[in-house]
Amino acid sequence: MDKFFIISNTEKEQTSETAMSIQHYLEKRGKYCGIYKATGNLPIRSRYTDARKVPKDTQCILVLGGDGTIIQASRDLLNLQIPMVGINLGTLGYLAEVGAQSIEPLLEKLIQDEYYVEERMMIQGELKREGKSIYRDVALNDIVLGRGGPLGVIKFELCVNGECLNHYKADGMIVATPTGSTAYNLSAGGPILAPNSSMFVLTPICTHSLSSRSIVLPDDSVIELIYQGENKRRAKAVVSYDADTSCWIENGDTIRITCSEKKAKLIRISKVSFLETLRKKMATQ
Known part of the structure; x- marks a missing residue:
């Protein structure tokens, strides 16, 4: 060099x-x-x-x-x-x-x-509202849907490749890369992945459930988190990228997460x- x-x-x-x-x-x-x-x-x-x-x-x-x-x-x-x-x-x-x-x-x-x-x-996440792209960014560690306020859980739906997988009431959801599996994902009880592998690990945060577990998906998956804040009393929500950049989300917004080409x-x-x-x-x- x-x-x-x-x-x-x-x-x-x-x-x-x-x-x-x-x-x-x-x-x-x-x-x-x-x-x-x-x-x-x-x-x-x-x-x-x-x-x-x-x-x-x-x-x-x-x-x-x-x-x-x-x-x-x-x-x-x-x-x-x-x-x-x-x-x-x-x-x-x-x-x-x-x-x-x-x-x-x-x-x-x-x-x-x-x-x-x-x-x-690396992964990329796009925030869509009523079919329009509102915000887009990339992450090396994780993209996180989380509470935007101090009180109450948030409600959201998880879809993979266009198919509904589960509905959650929780503090949020971590969508991590193998690199990010040793960060927030690990603290939330998620598994550690080999850093040079290529897959997603999804770990819910403090779910109101007795059976919620992390999910590992292949890197060609299309992951969608659909926020369902149907009333004003429900906690606000935010999507963050590597705990660095973030954007507020509204009822019905979809966070579409895929593997980055680069x-x-x-x-x-x-x-x-x-x-x-x-x-x-x-x-x-």
Whole structure:
């Protein structure tokens, strides 16, 4: 690799210094390394990184921060399809490849092309109202239908490939990717999926039922959540994407969720398996 670009979480301590240090190291090796500088003038308000500022010939995006920063970068830059690697400046995460103490060995691996690219499934969700598209976004972890207020459960219908599967009274529904199976889905009692697999896992949140369970579906499924807030006393509802962007929904609205045609591309150099990372993560909790 010869051309790099850095995106960082400016809220993390020493992020700017780390970015400058990486840039200096790569330039000493005769490589190009740009650093993203936010201006606040984004074409899409819900985005943190302006994809127009990333050079088209970039071969690797270095993401400084934690899993949240990597998730944001994956969403913002999905259409560029440039491989990215996470450098963790926080606590242990599932997505970041190395910590701050291992940056130089990582850079050497990248320069020598000693890496592989792991593709991660992403999903897209479209909010439809009376047949019209109201909002659309993508997610690396999950799309969640949830309560928008503090009181009461919400009522909704789950349809798969045009067929009604179940009706729910609950706090909501998590539609997660394999990557997201270790996030909110796990906290809600859902199963863990291998991160490089391609499938959906649907986990209801605090259902008013004795028999509600998670559901695993193939990646070619068309999932629809139909909100049924038929009276003013029922709790309001909201749909959120990776707990980042969100939109209020109204009675009769449908959230249509499918697998995205494009996938997140994460660079890997480590021989550490997902199961080992998972074991370490569980041991710290």
